[in-house]
Amino acid sequence: MKKLTLAFSSLCLITTTLNAQKNLIGFTSSEKQLKTEQIFDAQLSAKRVGENIKLLSSVPHHVGSVGGKMVASEIAKVFTDAGWDTKIETYQLMFPTPITRTLEMTGATNYKAKLKETPLKEDATSNQADQLPTYNCWSADGDATANLVYVNYGLPEDYETLAKYGIDVKGKIVIAKYGRSWRGIKPKVAQEHGAIGCLIYSDPIDDGYSAGDAYPVGPFKNDQTVQRGSIMDMVIYPGDPTTPNGASVDGAERVDHNAAANLLKIPVLPISYGDAAPLLKDMEGPVAPKNWTGALPFTYHIGPSKSLVHLKLAFDWKIRPGLNVIATIKGSEFPDQWIIRGNHHDGWVNGAADPISGMASELEEAIAIGALLKQGWKPKRTLIYCAWDAEEPGLMGSTEWVEHHAAELQANAVAYINSDGNGRGFLGAQGSHAFMPLITEISKSVTDPETGVSVFERAKAAKAAGASGAMAKKEAYDATQYPLGAMGSGSDYSSFIQHLGVPSLNIGFGGEDEGGEYHSIYDSYDMYKRFKDPTFIYGVTLAQTTGRAVLRLSEADVLPFDFSHLHKTVKGYISELIKNVDQMRETTRIENDLVKNKVYVYAADPTDQLKTQEGTVEVPYIDFSPLLNALNHFEKAVTHLELAKKTTDTKKQTEMNIKLYTAEQQLLTDAGLPRRPWYKHSLYAPGFYTGYGVKTVPGVREAIEQKNWTEATEQIGSVAKAIDKLSLYLETL
Numbered sequence: 001m002k003k004l005t006l007a008f009s010s011l012c013l014i015t016t017t018l019n020a021q022k023n024l025i026g027f028t029s030s031e032k033q034l035k036t037e038q039i040f041d042a043q044l045s046a047k048r049v050g051e052n053i054k055l056l057s058s059v060p061h062h063v064g065s066v067g068g069k070m071v072a073s074e075i076a077k078v079f080t081d082a083g084w085d086t087k088i089e090t091y092q093l094m095f096p097t098p099i100t101r102t103l104e105m106t107g108a109t110n111y112k113a114k115l116k117e118t119p120l121k122e123d124a125t126s127n128q129a130d131q132l133p134t135y136n137c138w139s140a141d142g143d144a145t146a147n148l149v150y151v152n153y154g155l156p157e158d159y160e161t162l163a164k165y166g167i168d169v170k171g172k173i174v175i176a177k178y179g180r181s182w183r184g185i186k187p188k189v190a191q192e193h194g195a196i197g198c199l200i201y202s203d204p205i206d207d208g209y210s211a212g213d214a215y216p217v218g219p220f221k222n223d224q225t226v227q228r229g230s231i232m233d234m235v236i237y238p239g240d241p242t243t244p245n246g247a248s249v250d251g252a253e254r255v256d257h258n259a260a261a262n263l264l265k266i267p268v269l270p271i272s273y274g275d276a277a278p279l280l281k282d283m284e285g286p287v288a289p290k291n292w293t294g295a296l297p298f299t300y301h302i303g304p305s306k307s308l309v310h311l312k313l314a315f316d317w318k319i320r321p322g323l324n325v326i327a328t329i330k331g332s333e334f335p336d337q338w339i340i341r342g343n344h345h346d347g348w349v350n351g352a353a354d355p356i357s358g359m360a361s362e363l364e365e366a367i368a369i370g371a372l373l374k375q376g377w378k379p380k381r382t383l384i385y386c387a388w389d390a391e392e393p394g395l396m397g398s399t400e401w402v403e404h405h406a407a408e409l410q411a412n413a414v415a416y417i418n419s420d421g422n423g424r425g426f427l428g429a430q431g432s433h434a435f436m437p438l439i440t441e442i443s444k445s446v447t448d449p450e451t452g453v454s455v456f457e458r459a460k461a462a463k464a465a466g467a468s469g470a471m472a473k474k475e476a477y478d479a480t481q482y483p484l485g486a487m488g489s490g491s492d493y494s495s496f497i498q499h500l501g502v503p504s505l506n507i508g509f510g511g512e513d514e515g516g517e518y519h520s521i522y523d524s525y526d527m528y529k530r531f532k533d534p535t536f537i538y539g540v541t542l543a544q545t546t547g548r549a550v551l552r553l554s555e556a557d558v559l560p561f562d563f564s565h566l567h568k569t570v571k572g573y574i575s576e577l578i579k580n581v582d583q584m585r586e587t588t589r590i591e592n593d594l595v596k597n598k599v600y601v602y603a604a605d606p607t608d609q610l611k612t613q614e615g616t617v618e619v620p621y622i623d624f625s626p627l628l629n630a631l632n633h634f635e636k637a638v639t640h641l642e643l644a645k646k647t648t649d650t651k652k653q654t655e656m657n658i659k660l661y662t663a664e665q666q667l668l669t670d671a672g673l674p675r676r677p678w679y680k681h682s683l684y685a686p687g688f689y690t691g692y693g694v695k696t697v698p699g700v701r702e703a704i705e706q707k708n709w710t711e712a713t714e715q716i717g718s719v720a721k722a723i724d725k726l727s728l729y730l731e732t733l
């Protein structure tokens, strides 16, 4: 009897613990929420995801096009039919399209580039009339004739190699491979080195026949596929380049595009490997280093070319309407607290994967939420679902909207949840690190449709299997939290988090959907159905994941921010920076010794006549103590907050929630980042020389990378101040 009682009571204990564990983060009781999510899930339809991808990618739909208007109104119709209060907010956006595109080579080689992708009978939309030609948006107008130089991926380190060979690109046109950086970095670095034109081509080694079968047999680039894309220097500021200080509303004050700080001065054109091959084959000069060689069937030379290249480009520089679809459901308890969800709707051409696959998931969520409404459910907080226009040319639709509504957003926006393209594979998520436990919890509750395990397990397995070395594999496998990435740029979250400090997430699936269709006419429904997500089931998986994020943020009693994970992450960044500087110091010392002792001279082939390497300035010791002290303070503030969060007093919870969602704004600095004040977040920014790629603690990290020690010390002070500001803010709770 006694024994039995004991067994019974310990069973009770287990049940209670389980229940306590089961409660979702931020919920006093999660039963109702789980029921809501069950109903939500039951509404989602892979079939409808496929139908919407087909409909919304049926015509080219770039900014200002007939198709773009159709897509915006179809999206608005879905929201309206689902019961959302829907409007279209229009901005007047500069969007240049080409008038003239000429690329030819004359001399030893005579070749006129086709600059045209081939329509295919296997791809039903590949022959449509309204397609934008192949071009890089925001190239300058220009007419350049010069010899060509091959610059590998066109990154700063490639120019260091060129310098060793004694090759200068001043007054030349350069040709760079796509890949290894955001495309806009290549012409930027070329221009900095004095080049007068830039070609960017897709080498088959990266996403052509060397990677897999070419389209239409397989998903990779055929010899005429071209990656379009923006080369706006978004790392200075994104959005309409002619309205740097405000929204592109009717009558907005504009700067001349020729004077815009984020536009380049040289003509830039993307080409296929079919068009690049004759130009590259014409090169003389040294044989390219082994790691510069691509997969074309001849020896790669650095150049210059024997023949002259003529590149002539002219654009229309027109203002066109950007149509943002904004759909709202007012919150029943906290209408002034907004959960914002967005995906862009404009594509370079048909854009089935980018962006429509993500858009179709967002529409599924909207339809499912509509069904909940019809059953009498109401969100506690206001839901705002957005379909952005003009993302492709430079995040214009979202950036102008954010600039337009900045004050309201800083007062009311709880979070912004973004998606873009989607496909088969693994969960990829980046965002504010206070959301780490939230995204972990969600990822453990969503099932991967291919394997039946959670999307958390699958992402973890991929990371562990792909890690190099047994220790790294074990670390990835033992992880209890989803490894949320930091945000760089390349989609519409940028202005929310990096300009306004609105806590953000970016979510998508992929990794088993490789191909070379990105920004080409082949990013089509036919391609998507064959190679990206044939059953459209990952469209449902994305909607489940992003939908849970929206619904949990909307319904939580205490908003699910956990700053202990932000603390841990930032601590990791800082120790990494300290380690980097120590390593740089050691490396510089050793390298300088080798240079002094002529090691590189004796190791080189004298007939190559490489330039002798020079020593570099030694790395000083710099003082990280302001950051370490700020981290200490932050840790104490987090402990204080965790205690405060235990309150069950609803009035206190309400006050606390406002502080919780505005906390990330404390990390903004008034001055912004050096030379790019639009970027105000002290922890996350796209890299000045990586573009999409993130730089964490960017002010400090980039100063160190550029060996600007005075600036590094200044930035350490500025970031420490921002972290202290956040700590003081949290301590008032």
Ligand SMILES: [Zn+2]
Binding pocket: 344, 354, 355, 391, 420, 421
């Ligand atoms: Zn996109």
